[in-house]
Amino acid sequence: MGTFWSHERSPEGELPNEPDRQQAMAGRVLMSILLFCLLLGSSVLLVYIFRSCGPRQCETPVCLDLLARYLASGNTSMAPCTDFFTFACGNAKGITNSFQTLAEENKSRLRRILEAPHSWRIGSGEEKAFKFYSSCMDTRAIEAAGAGPLKHIIEELGGWQISANWTSPDFNRTLRLLMSQYGYFPFFRAYLHPHPTPPHAPVIQIDQPEFDIPLKQKQEKQNQEQKIYAQMMREHLAYLNRLGTLLGRNSTQMQEHAFLSIFITSQLFQFLRPLKQRQAQGELFQMVTIAQLQEMAPVIDWLSCLQATFPLMSLSPSETLVVHDLEYLKNMSQLVEEMVLKHRNLLQSHMILGLVNTLSPALDSNFQEARWELSQKLRELTERPPMPVYPRWMKCVEETGTFFEPTLAALFVHEAFSPNTQSAAMELFSAIKDAFRTHLERLPWMSEETQKEAQDRVTKLQMKMGAPEWALAKQEYSDIQLGPNFLQSFISCVRSLKARIVQSLLQPFAHHRWQVSPWGVNAYYSIPDHMVVIPAGLLQPPFFHPGYPRAVNFGAAGSIMAHELLHIFYQLLLPGGCPSCDTHALQEALQCLEDHYAAFPLPNGTSFNGSRTLLENAADMGGLAIALQAYSKRLLWHHGETTLPKLGLSPQQLFFRSYAQVMCKEPGPMDSQDPHSPSTLRVHGPLSNTQAFARYFRCPPGSLMNPSSRCQLW
Numbered sequence: 224m225g226t227f228w229s230h231e232r233s234p235e236g237e238l239p240n241e242p243d244r245q246q247a248m249a250g251r252v253l254m255s256i257l258l259f260c261l262l263l264g265s266s267v268l269l270v271y272i273f274r275s276c277g278p279r280q281c282e283t284p285v286c287l288d289l290l291a292r293y294l295a296s297g298n299t300s301m302a303p304c305t306d307f308f309t310f311a312c313g314n315a316k317g318i319t320n321s322f323q324t325l326a327e328e329n330k331s332r333l334r335r336i337l338e339a340p341h342s343w344r345i346g347s348g349e350e351k352a353f354k355f356y357s358s359c360m361d362t363r364a365i366e367a368a369g370a371g372p373l374k375h376i377i378e379e380l381g382g383w384q385i386s387a388n389w390t391s392p393d394f395n396r397t398l399r400l401l402m403s404q405y406g407y408f409p410f411f412r413a414y415l416h417p418h419p420t421p422p423h424a425p426v427i428q429i430d431q432p433e434f435d436i437p438l439k440q441k442q443e444k445q446n447q448e449q450k451i452y453a454q455m456m457r458e459h460l461a462y463l464n465r466l467g468t469l470l471g472r473n474s475t476q477m478q479e480h481a482f483l484s485i486f487i488t489s490q491l492f493q494f495l496r497p498l499k500q501r502q503a504q505g506e507l508f509q510m511v512t513i514a515q516l517q518e519m520a521p522v523i524d525w526l527s528c529l530q531a532t533f534p535l536m537s538l539s540p541s542e543t544l545v546v547h548d549l550e551y552l553k554n555m556s557q558l559v560e561e562m563v564l565k566h567r568n569l570l571q572s573h574m575i576l577g578l579v580n581t582l583s584p585a586l587d588s589n590f591q592e593a594r595w596e597l598s599q600k601l602r603e604l605t606e607r608p609p610m611p612v613y614p615r616w617m618k619c620v621e622e623t624g625t626f627f628e629p630t631l632a633a634l635f636v637h638e639a640f641s642p643n644t645q646s647a648a649m650e651l652f653s654a655i656k657d658a659f660r661t662h663l664e665r666l667p668w669m670s671e672e673t674q675k676e677a678q679d680r681v682t683k684l685q686m687k688m689g690a691p692e693w694a695l696a697k698q699e700y701s702d703i704q705l706g707p708n709f710l711q712s713f714i715s716c717v718r719s720l721k722a723r724i725v726q727s728l729l730q731p732f733a734h735h736r737w738q739v740s741p742w743g744v745n746a747y748y749s750i751p752d753h754m755v756v757i758p759a760g761l762l763q764p765p766f767f768h769p770g771y772p773r774a775v776n777f778g779a780a781g782s783i784m785a786h787e788l789l790h791i792f793y794q795l796l797l798p799g800g801c802p803s804c805d806t807h808a809l810q811e812a813l814q815c816l817e818d819h820y821a822a823f824p825l826p827n828g829t830s831f832n833g834s835r836t837l838l839e840n841a842a843d844m845g846g847l848a849i850a851l852q853a854y855s856k857r858l859l860w861h862h863g864e865t866t867l868p869k870l871g872l873s874p875q876q877l878f879f880r881s882y883a884q885v886m887c888k889e890p891g892p893m894d895s896q897d898p899h900s901p902s903t904l905r906v907h908g909p910l911s912n913t914q915a916f917a918r919y920f921r922c923p924p925g926s927l928m929n930p931s932s933r934c935q936l937w
């Protein structure tokens with residue numbers, strides 16, 4: 224209200240001296256006072272009328288659905304000022320992770336789309352996507368086919384040793400087929416990617432291979448770790464033996480093949496140099512021609528293998544590649560050469576076993592069980608929590624989504640992101656953006672110059688919501704051949720997807736490449752495009768709906784949007800990131816933030832060291848402050864606020880309740896890589912830093928949610 228009643232003071236020099244003027248003045252002042260009283264009286268009356276009516280209760284189905292979620296998620300007998308996290312998130316059945324729930328529910332939405340009866344035009348993208356999904360779900364056919372389709376593929380690769388008389392096929396031919404037909408890279412990875420330095424033209428890059436066993440490097444191994452390492456090797460050995468048996472191999476014979484495969488993998492692993500080490504040696508990547516690489520790592524026929532893998536490009540020996548770890552490639556070549564001389568047959572088996580492992584998602588239940596059991600044992604040994612078991616439909620939805628993304632994107636957006644939702648979301652975003660710009664003017668540590676730049680960047684910011692137009696373009700997937708079995712369909716899809724990625728990179732243009740599916744739930748900021756991306760999957764209940772009370776949309780989706788906006792400016796907070804700012808005031812604000820988070824006790828009685836999560840804490844806190852400012856402004860100019868029935872929350876209280884709902888998540892073991900604070904702190908940190916929260920919930924001074932001091936960073 225402050226801005227409404229503040230007067231501009233007239234400058235002293237203009238005040239007249241004469242008595243008659245003074246009288247006239249007095250008259251005018253009296254008049255003004257009278258008018259002022261009249262105005263005040265009528266506004267008090269208006270406020271009274273509004274108050275007595277109270278906010279309308281939203282009882283539409285979407286609101287009742289939201290109410291049910293809120294009732295199910297929180298424990299309303301907890302006093303909000305004592306522990307707002309439990310009040311909003313802590314029910315008896317444990318805490319559900321809001322984002323994960325949203326992601327899963329949205330997958331089940333895709334499932335309903337994929338399982339609804341439709342009649343698509345034969346050969347259309349939709350028909351292919353639906354057919355792929357249903358053949359993925361047809362476990363009876365997959366079980367009936369068993370290892371047959373896989374054996375067929377192994378034959379095509381030249382087979383593997385059956386009798387002593389067998390001569391192994393050409394190494395280069397097998398490798399070429401694995402890379403080009405199955406997208407499998409046993410000894411290194413090759414992919415097309417923008418060059419690391421400007422102008423970032425796409426270039427083929429050769430990188431270290433991916434190992435799915437979390438191996439430790441020799442020098443790092445301690446006694447205890449060595450034992451675990453040995454155990455992991457044994458588990459892996461058992462797994463390879465099991466694969467052999469599933470493929471009808473004699474287990475005594477298989478032993479030797481499995482053993483050598485493990486040996487090769489662990490040797491290759493010793494050759495890897497960690498990123499940090501390469502960085503320190505100034506060898507992050509090197510530019511090398513194919514001919515030069517052929518000399519340095521001669522065992523592989525680079526030109527023919529790469530040409531087959533990237534058929535859309537026309538390669539020659541003088542083609543330049545980006546190589547990420549040349550030393551590794553040299554050592555790898557030496558090792559493989561030795562193997563070719565001594566154990567040619569076993570090397571072939573090694574490559575085949577690796578392929579079988581990567582194809583296991585498309586194989587029958589025996590192979591999947593073997594793979595799953597291995598992962599569980601490795602997780603146990605590395606003391607990670609067991610993997611949850613996902614139902615088959617979820618895996619099939621994920622795979623269909625990966626291979627047929629443009630088609631599913633269009634279907635999803637059609638169902639879940641109507642023009643009405645989109646325009647409501649856009650309106651919310653511009654309210655947040657406006658509040659953000661006003662907010663920038665009030666930051667004590669920001670210099671005028673920085674502030675101008677910041678305003679300018681906000682103005683130029685691009686925003687994408689829902690799904691990109693180009694991602695919705697009709698696709699026919701003419702290169703995808705479905706059948707005769709699920710494995711072949713799967714492989715055809717893998718190939719087609721790779722080709723599409725290469726093709727899109729080779730196109731001269733560039734749209735911003737989305738890093739999430741339209742049904743994903745992660746918003747992000749892309750630095751090179753200066754663009755905030757919010758996928759349709761995030762702008763869904765319970766975070767957003769055009770029919771929700773405004774308090775919910777501002778508190779949940781609005782805070783997320785403001786949080787993402789703040790990430791544009793996170794460099795300013797880094798040491799030396801804003802030379803023209805008042806560094807002293809900025810440091811003080813940052814220190815205040817760290818102390819604010821450290822004041823909250825953790826469940827194990829220690830206090831939280833927020834130095835690692837400082838940037839995310841700043842964005843959480845600022846995001847809430849900006850969303851609140853936007854909502855308060857909206858309250859001034861619009862009336863007709865609604866709230867949810869039964870909760871007994873005013874619109875302002877509902878705003879805070881909805882903010883907390885976004886953050887609900889089981890405070891599990893801390894992931895040392897997670898840049899976010901534990902969920903309790905993501906609720907308590909920002910809310911307790913907000914004076915309005917304490918006011919609206921009437922928190923007594925000194926209670927957890929109403930501390931004596933607060934910080935203002937954003």
Ligand SMILES: *[C@@H]1O[C@H](CO)[C@@H](O)[C@H](O)[C@H]1NC(C)=O
Nearest residue numbers: 298299300301313314315316
């Ligand atoms: C809710 O919180 C109160 C107070 O902490 C506790 O006694 C009660 O058991 C909780 N109820 C549920 C359902 O978790």
Ligand SMILES: *[C@@H]1O[C@H](CO)[C@@H](O)[C@H](O)[C@H]1NC(C)=O
Nearest residue numbers: 325328329332639763764765
């Ligand atoms: C996304 O998930 C929410 C629940 O978290 C659900 O209400 C909404 O309908 C889902 N949206 C789609 C498009 O599936």
Ligand SMILES: *[C@@H]1O[C@H](CO)[C@@H](O)[C@H](O)[C@H]1NC(C)=O
Nearest residue numbers: 384385386387388389390391
């Ligand atoms: C193995 O090869 C030898 C000579 O090349 C041949 O005489 C013999 O019949 C072969 N045995 C089998 C089982 O094919």
Ligand SMILES: *[C@@H]1O[C@H](CO)[C@@H](O)[C@H](O)[C@H]1NC(C)=O
Nearest residue numbers: 385386472473474475476477
């Ligand atoms: C496996 O093959 C070896 C010789 O190649 C043979 O001695 C052994 O009996 C076979 N084992 C089984 C279980 O068939």
Ligand SMILES: *[C@@H]1O[C@H](CO)[C@@H](O)[C@H](O)[C@H]1NC(C)=O
Nearest residue numbers: 394395521522523524525563
């Ligand atoms: C693969 O081809 C390259 C180039 O022709 C050759 O130098 C190399 O010896 C071949 N590797 C094997 C194992 O035959």
Ligand SMILES: *[C@@H]1O[C@H](CO)[C@@H](O)[C@H](O)[C@H]1NC(C)=O
Nearest residue numbers: 825827828829891892893901
């Ligand atoms: C207490 O819990 C926090 C986060 O859950 C963790 O980072 C910290 O290491 C724990 N401290 C002790 C002494 O267990």
Ligand SMILES: *[C@@H]1O[C@H](CO)[C@@H](O)[C@H](O)[C@H]1NC(C)=O
Nearest residue numbers: 817821830831832833834835
């Ligand atoms: C928090 O951790 C950082 C580094 O991780 C350390 O420098 C700092 O001293 C710690 N602060 C406290 C209060 O322990």
Ligand SMILES: CC(=O)N[C@H]1CO[C@H](CO)[C@@H](O)[C@@H]1O
Nearest residue numbers: 493494495550551553554557
């Ligand atoms: C890890 C490893 O074995 N690296 C070797 C790679 O090859 C060079 C030269 O051939 C050796 O010096 C390294 O020790």
